[in-house]
Amino acid sequence: MxxxxxxxxxxxxxxxxxxxxxxxxxxxxxxxxxxxxxxxxxxGYHPNVNARRLVKNSTQTIGVVVDDISNNFYSGILRGIEKVANLHNYQCVYYNGVSHRQGEFGFLNLAHERQVDGLILISFLKRSPELFEKIKDLSMPVALIGDGGEGIRDHGLLSVDVNNEHGIKEIVHYLNRIGHKEIAFIAGPDEFSATSQRITGYKKALKELGLTLQPSWIVPSDWSKEGGYKAMSELINKGGMTAVIASNDETAIGALLCTHELGFRVPKHFSIAGFDDIEVSSWVYPPLTTVKQPLYQIGIEATEGLVKKMKNKEAPLQGRRLIEPNLVVRDSCMNLL
CATH class of the missing domain: 1.10.260 (434 Repressor (Amino-terminal Domain))
Structure with missing residues (x-):
């Protein structure tokens, strides 16, 4: 026995x-x-987990629903979640959002069935008001990673994300400090909440600096290398800009390849910057100037807020929390001064 x-x-x-x-x-x-x-x-004693759950009415488990658990982009966030969960003696159970046809909706039954004590939903796609309402009605704490926008306050929920608008503004201001006035922008897909926030940051920064906004210099992409290549080709055909900001690093890498294949050099002919600071951004040629997402800190802050609420249901919610990114200057932008 x-x-x-x-x-x-x-x-x-x-x-x-x-x-x-x-x-x-x-x-x-x-x-x-x-x-x-x-x-x-x-x-060789091991606690009877099921018995402890019955006594404490707790699973000591946090459910973490990830858009695509195979995407390495999320690894920093998951490390932050694990760090805080371990400190408070919680286990994490991970669920792959793309494997469920209803996405985040499909995992809300984890709360209804009390399989976990709290939920962390990780998605950078736009969330619907209907999902917010369903989360608000749950009887357990939920933390959202991926910004819910200003409307998140109306639902009394906790959300944590990078300050996308501020990150793009930092890049525009940096480029202007080194002499650039004609700055184009490669935007992202409409289904991601960060896309509109990064476009807003770009437009606000141009206005703050007294620079002219050229609407034709804002071109869309699907945030892939191929999308960046296509967008950069379009911008080169339009001409007139000295710098291009791609709204993620994958797109910026595609833009780098396009300039090289069309016979231009970076940063001699075009300065190019990205957003995210993925690992490969420091290995491309030239190494990419970008904005580093504080993914580890995002995971920590979301989990700390969730644990606080799980331990004290009367604790106030933190609401919308935006964490400042950091500008990483490398060799892909030329000083024109």
Missing amino acids: NPTIHDVARLSKTSKSTVSRYLNGQPVKKRTEETLKAAIKEL
């Missing part, structure tokens, strides 16, 4: 209640803790 809490108490010469306090993370004397650890190791 498997050893029980009574066996641990008997071998360690302590009471069952002391063992229980220790197993539930409550403080015990240092000498008692060492004795209990030794007894647990000798017996």
Whole structure:
């Protein structure tokens, strides 16, 4: 038979209640803790998770729903989530959003069935008001990673994301400081919330600097290398700009390739900047100036907010939290001064 809490108490010469306090993370004397650890190791004791769930009415589990769990882009966020979850003795169970035809909607039953104590939904796609309403009606805490926009405040939910608008403004201001006044922009897909925020940042920065907005210099892409190549080719045909900001690094890498294949050099003929600071951005030629997303910090802050709410349901929600990105200057932009 498997050893029980009574066996641990008997071998360690302590009471069952002391063992229980220790197993539930409550403080015990240092000498008692060492004795209990030794007894647990000798017996090969493992807590009965299901029994503890019944007693505490808790699974000690956080459900994490990811758009596409195979995408390395999310690794920093997941490390941040794990860091905080481990500190508070929670386990994480991961679910792949793309495998469910209803996306995030399809995983809300995890809350209804009480399979987890809290949910973290990771998606950078635009979320519908209907989803916000369904999340608001749940009886358990939920944290959203991927900005819900200003409307998130109306639903009383916690969301964490990078400050996309600020990140693009930082790039525009940097380019202007090194002499660029004609700056084009490669936008992203409409279905992502960051796309409109990054376009807004671009337009606001031009206005702040007194630079002329050329609507034809804003071209769309699908955030792929191929999309960046096509968009850059279009901009080169239009001409007139000295710098191009691509709204993600994949697109910027496609733009770099396009300029090289058409006989231009970066940054001699065009300065190119990206957004995200994915690993390969420092390995392309020339190394890409970009904005680093604070993905690890996003994971930490979302999980800290969630855990706080799980431990104290009366705790106030943090609402919409935008974390500032960092400009990373490399060699893809030329100083014109």
